[in-house]
Amino acid sequence: MGGVTMAERLAATDVTAVFRGFQQAVQRDRDLLTDLDTAVGDGDHGTNLDRGMRAAVEALDATPPDTPGAVFNLVGRRLVSTVGGASGALYGTAFLRAAKAAGAAPELDAAGFAAVLRDATTGIAERGKCAAGDKTMYDVWTAASAAADAALGDGLAAVLAAASIAADAAEQQLVPWQARRGRASYLGERSEGHRDPGAVSSRLLFDCFAAWAAA
Amino acid sequence: MGGVTMAERLAATDVTAVFRGFQQAVQRDRDLLTDLDTAVGDGDHGTNLDRGMRAAVEALDATPPDTPGAVFNLVGRRLVSTVGGASGALYGTAFLRAAKAAGAAPELDAAGFAAVLRDATTGIAERGKCAAGDKTMYDVWTAASAAADAALGDGLAAVLAAASIAADAAEQQLVPWQARRGRASYLGERSEGHRDPGAVSSRLLFDCFAAWAAA
Amino acid sequence: MKRLYNSPDTVVSEALEGMALTHPELLRLAHDPTYVARVDAPVADRVAVVSGGGSGHEPMHVGFVGPGMLSAACPGELFTSPTADQVEAAVRAVDAGAGTVLVVKNYSGDVMNFEMAAELLAADGVETETVLVADDVAVEDSTYTSGRRGVGATVLVEKVCGAAAARGDSLAQVAELGRRVAARSRSLGFALRAGTVPATGRRSFELPDDEIEFGVGIHGEPGRERRPMEPVDALVDRAMAAICADFDPGVLTGEVLLFVTGLGSATPLECSIVARRAVRELDRRGLRVARNLVGSYMTSLDMLGVSLTVLVLDEQLAELWDAPVHTAALRWGA
Amino acid sequence: MKRLYNSPDTVVSEALEGMALTHPELLRLAHDPTYVARVDAPVADRVAVVSGGGSGHEPMHVGFVGPGMLSAACPGELFTSPTADQVEAAVRAVDAGAGTVLVVKNYSGDVMNFEMAAELLAADGVETETVLVADDVAVEDSTYTSGRRGVGATVLVEKVCGAAAARGDSLAQVAELGRRVAARSRSLGFALRAGTVPATGRRSFELPDDEIEFGVGIHGEPGRERRPMEPVDALVDRAMAAICADFDPGVLTGEVLLFVTGLGSATPLECSIVARRAVRELDRRGLRVARNLVGSYMTSLDMLGVSLTVLVLDEQLAELWDAPVHTAALRWGA
Numbered sequence A, B: 001m002g003g004v005t006m007a008e009r010l011a012a013t014d015v016t017a018v019f020r021g022f023q024q025a026v027q028r029d030r031d032l033l034t035d036l037d038t039a040v041g042d043g044d045h046g047t048n049l050d051r052g053m054r055a056a057v058e059a060l061d062a063t064p065p066d067t068p069g070a071v072f073n074l075v076g077r078r079l080v081s082t083v084g085g086a087s088g089a090l091y092g093t094a095f096l097r098a099a100k101a102a103g104a105a106p107e108l109d110a111a112g113f114a115a116v117l118r119d120a121t122t123g124i125a126e127r128g129k130c131a132a133g134d135k136t137m138y139d140v141w142t143a144a145s146a147a148a149d150a151a152l153g154d155g156l157a158a159v160l161a162a163a164s165i166a167a168d169a170a171e172q173q174l175v176p177w178q179a180r181r182g183r184a185s186y187l188g189e190r191s192e193g194h195r196d197p198g199a200v201s202s203r204l205l206f207d208c209f210a211a212w213a214a215a
Numbered sequence C, D: 001m002k003r004l005y006n007s008p009d010t011v012v013s014e015a016l017e018g019m020a021l022t023h024p025e026l027l028r029l030a031h032d033p034t035y036v037a038r039v040d041a042p043v044a045d046r047v048a049v050v051s052g053g054g055s056g057h058e059p060m061h062v063g064f065v066g067p068g069m070l071s072a073a074c075p076g077e078l079f080t081s082p083t084a085d086q087v088e089a090a091v092r093a094v095d096a097g098a099g100t101v102l103v104v105k106n107y108s109g110d111v112m113n114f115e116m117a118a119e120l121l122a123a124d125g126v127e128t129e130t131v132l133v134a135d136d137v138a139v140e141d142s143t144y145t146s147g148r149r150g151v152g153a154t155v156l157v158e159k160v161c162g163a164a165a166a167r168g169d170s171l172a173q174v175a176e177l178g179r180r181v182a183a184r185s186r187s188l189g190f191a192l193r194a195g196t197v198p199a200t201g202r203r204s205f206e207l208p209d210d211e212i213e214f215g216v217g218i219h220g221e222p223g224r225e226r227r228p229m230e231p232v233d234a235l236v237d238r239a240m241a242a243i244c245a246d247f248d249p250g251v252l253t254g255e256v257l258l259f260v261t262g263l264g265s266a267t268p269l270e271c272s273i274v275a276r277r278a279v280r281e282l283d284r285r286g287l288r289v290a291r292n293l294v295g296s297y298m299t300s301l302d303m304l305g306v307s308l309t310v311l312v313l314d315e316q317l318a319e320l321w322d323a324p325v326h327t328a329a330l331r332w333g334a
């Protein structure tokens, strides 16, 4: 939150900027994500998300949407049609639910963002049939969402910062656990001690929101 | 030729002893033969001949033949039915021809042995459609046979010694040549500088005859 | 590690082009989104059968498209389940109005993407039934996990559903038969060496020379247990014991179908050696191997290993197994 | 190197037992000497077709025994041609009095052992005709050498001879058709990695990571030339150029059959990628790929590579190719 003016509303261009940042972060950490997925899964999470976010940013460039909801919708649709795998369905569902929650509003304030995040998080739980403690990206999203709700009164920048801090903490907290959903669950106890790739990429996303607020 | 008495006739038991020696030599040098064949062929010459000579010696043990011709016949038949590959057909044919040449004679003297060797060598040429200079076992046999013919007047021990010396020399002489028959010929110029596996095993055989004479 | 590729990025698309070029009488390759359909689909009055999954398991699934088996297959990227778009487009292309059975291997990604497609299709009046395949006994089955992986039984489900659809069974009937095959099948695989991931050129896991992965999956994920290397007969016995022990009491009797699939680099010699022991082991348990399929039908890139599947037959399943099939990888009676 | 064996010594015998156990309706395995015959042989009034060769090339030849293809196969030890005894016994078991065509790959060992068998059979009044297959353009053809190796065309010769025999052609006719296929076929293979010899557990040759063997044989012998590694399309182009250049002027026109075989560890993905380029290359040369066969049908243990074969078709050969065949590895129309 080092900015001169506090960012208190997310417009379409702001959400677009966050997704651009996310695309760059995924590209930068692609090999890390893939290596994490090689250890507990099938080694494609970095490639998957990189392919999808490139496609999403291309689409945002081609036809810039004019509401936050439209941005979420476009990104969600591109992910659904280019990623495949668990993360394609989960990120896709999350952003499509976010789009629905954001509706046609031209901007999102603290409450609006928290509501969007809540619905997106529920979308992940429903699509993934997962719960807190399963050691998936859902643990990161639900922690971020709870923190956002708790920080509601302090404004958007505080909400985004709180979500990011909670996401980071949640991702780290998962490491010793045993995975109960997704490919890592096939490993049983052998999944303990490994970072969850989807949790790490989700953490990157929340960091990008916070970075936007702090810019 | 260090024996006290000079061995001037090969009886059935003598030929059997030579084949036992050959079986042991092949077993001892099996990996060498296979390695040579790996370099220019398909890496089975040692295994092939070892399998065949074991079977031949087993047959000799089971029903000891009472003429040299019968020994050659039994060994030839066992090789034909257990070896396969080029060497099975070639050694098999050689010994079956040797058997025919030896006929029912109870013993082979110098002239008898040289005649047997001549026919066996012709058998290889006919079966292999090969000629001198093709860089195969035939080069060793034809050199041995020629040397045997030349030493005829000096008695059996001299014949066997001459054949063995000629076989050794021929095997070494082949090394720089390009193979023109058998698998090694597929290598073209890349066969140059390699020892021919069949030539090496043939050399072992003639060394065993000489060793018997020298014992 | 050297492989017969042009570039890691084009492996899937070039292989699909190759399949389409060499089977023009059988297959139609669609782009954007990618799927492979029978040239003669939709087939009037017949239920369609659609499957799909990550690539790298060839000939599954594209090699099973054709009369008597799949109406269409949706190949994802390497080891990545297809997108919902692919599934939706494939179903739209082959559904004849009689509905479509979706054969889905139980992986989070596959389940979710097929589910999204089914939702989109349902909203549009296209009826689907999903047959979930979860036969891998290496994975603990529990409601607190994602459940078992789908492996070898997938091929058997696709064959039986395809045969049922071809003879004119209804959507519910085809789905019921598929579920019956899934329910009566158990599988287990083991690997001596992991496959080589095209993108990295590295094996997805490394094993010392005296160890194997037992209960391995088909996506380069390590198995449930790392064990010392043993002669293959001992490994087959161990796999058979796990498979047989997993059937509900009373189910495993009479006639069975044995499916042995090489996982990529197992030679036909090796598959036959495995099959020999597996038949004998089943025999020893008083079971009759009335049908069998031995070869490399479901692979994991170039993994060196095999997966074994036992399906308890009944008369109807045997009949549907024997029914004519004409696909690139499986063909008889046609 | 770990493999799915019990012991190097039992690889061939156990694999044959596995084949017999899993194809009882098709194959009969005989011991001492070893051969595999159609269960229904001899087939009255029909010419028999017998082939054989060293093991390690599966599914060739045992996988091609059955109606419409081989009457019997004689599997030798690994990479070792069968003994004359095996060939003789196999022919005696399947010859119906109409004579037997021997399909022999041009290797000294095969040629000599089949020749010895033919001599023994002739002495006993059993008529045989030998079709020699020598299609490998990697080897210089000259009367001063053993001539070319027999590779992929063997599979095509066996299919065509089997179909001709099945329809009742005479011994001379079946042999003539086999020779026609042999004469109109050219092949070339390349390998990125040699196979692993069971006895030693070592590869039969070692290649650095940036080199390949071009013009490789199927017995673990090195190729004619060691070349830098290239993307697979470039290798296919190079192979196609050598194959096409070798046909006598005027022969290579019209319709061709393309046969792409993986040599052991090539995955179906890789075989399809190779086939894609090969079809395009032939197309570019104005040839129509009217028939094709793509898969691992003639291997060299677990060698990583492929072999390409082009057969110039005529109407009769196309018809015989399309005729029904029912074997473990090749099946259609039956």
Ligand SMILES: Nc1ncnc2c1ncn2[C@@H]1O[C@H](COP(=O)(O)OP(=O)(O)O)[C@@H](O)[C@H]1O
Pocket (backbone or CB within 6 Å): A037, A041, A042, A043, A044, A045, A046, A048, A049, A084, A085, A086, A087, A088, A090, A124, A127, A128, A129, A130, A135, A136, A137, A138, A181, A182, A183, A196, A197, A198, A199, C079, C080, C081, C108, C109, C110, C146
């Ligand atoms: N059922 C599920 N519920 C929630 N998250 C899941 C589920 N399955 C997988 N994930 C998440 O997806 C991530 C893996 O994504 P990715 O590797 O792209 O897909 P796939 O597992 O299909 O290869 C996991 O790290 C985990 O966070």
Ligand SMILES: Nc1ncnc2c1ncn2[C@@H]1O[C@H](COP(=O)(O)OP(=O)(O)O)[C@@H](O)[C@H]1O
Pocket (backbone or CB within 6 Å): B037, B041, B042, B043, B044, B045, B046, B048, B049, B084, B085, B086, B087, B088, B090, B124, B127, B128, B129, B130, B135, B136, B137, B138, B181, B182, B183, B196, B197, B198, B199, D079, D080, D081, D108, D109, D110, D146
């Ligand atoms: N046509 C031939 N004429 C003479 N000798 C031959 C011929 N072909 C092969 N050989 C001999 O056989 C040897 C190889 O024997 P072996 O490895 O047992 O058989 P294969 O070549 O069938 O694997 C060669 O080293 C060579 O001496």
Ligand SMILES: [Mg+2]
Pocket (backbone or CB within 6 Å): A037, A041, A042, A043, A044, A045, A085
């Ligand atoms: Mg993954």
Ligand SMILES: [Mg+2]
Pocket (backbone or CB within 6 Å): B037, B041, B042, B043, B044, B045, B085
């Ligand atoms: Mg050899």
Ligand SMILES: [Mg+2]
Pocket (backbone or CB within 6 Å): A042, A044, A085, A086, C054, C079, C080, C081, C109
């Ligand atoms: Mg995946």
Ligand SMILES: [Mg+2]
Pocket (backbone or CB within 6 Å): B042, B044, B085, B086, D054, D079, D080, D081, D109
């Ligand atoms: Mg050999």
